[in-house]
Amino acid sequence: MAFSGTKYTAYRYQSEQKDLLYGSIEIDESYFGAKRQRGFHGKLKRGRGTLKQPVFGIFERDGRVYTEIVSDCKKQTLQAVILGKVSLESVIYSDSWRGYGGLVDVGYSKHLRVNHGQNEFADGTRHINGIESFWSFTKRRLAKFNGLTKNFDLHLKECEWRWN
Structure with missing residues (x-):
């Protein structure tokens, strides 16, 4: 099977996964796109508000x-x-981004947060190191392509497939 065929197979397999994730769940968002250029003070800043593509990730521990x-x-x-993807009985761990607010109100039993802004990254089992590790793996893997626009979704699902 050709390498490109592997991507399509991985994409199809990962897209067909309909079962819910449950247990201890970590959620986080990441941004994919061109690196910032040194000395360029335009719109290419870090994190939210950039011109990069946002990707949301859910990690089952x-x-x-x-x-x-x-x-x-x-x-x-x-x-x-x-x-759509996480069982209501799950315990959800996230950072303190306000987009994750209100999860208990919609029926989730427990939602614990880590506040990166106050240099808090782990407190016992309250951390999101698993999803952060996946983002690191994915960005390292995709860096060799010098930026992806055309088939980014295929490459992302391939990374997901390789991790799982």
Whole structure:
């Protein structure tokens, strides 16, 4: 099977996964796109508000991960993805982004946060290191392509497939 055939197979397999994630779940968003240029003080800043493509990730601590390319990281967008992929009995761990607010109000039993803004990254089992590790793996893997625009979704699902 050709390498490009592997991407399509991985994309098809990952897209057909309909079962809910459950247990201890980590959620986070990441941004993919061109690196910032040194000395360029235009619109290419870090994190939210950049020209980069936002991707939302859900990580089940037993090892499975699910990613979805989203149009934005607003509360309505993220909660729709979470409600569609995560069991209501799950314990959700996230950073303190306000887009994750209100998960207990929509039926989730427990939502614990880590505040990166106050240099808080882990407190016992309250962390999102698993999904951060997946983002690191994915960005390292995709860096060799010097930026992806055409088949970004295929490459992303291939990384998800390789991780799972």
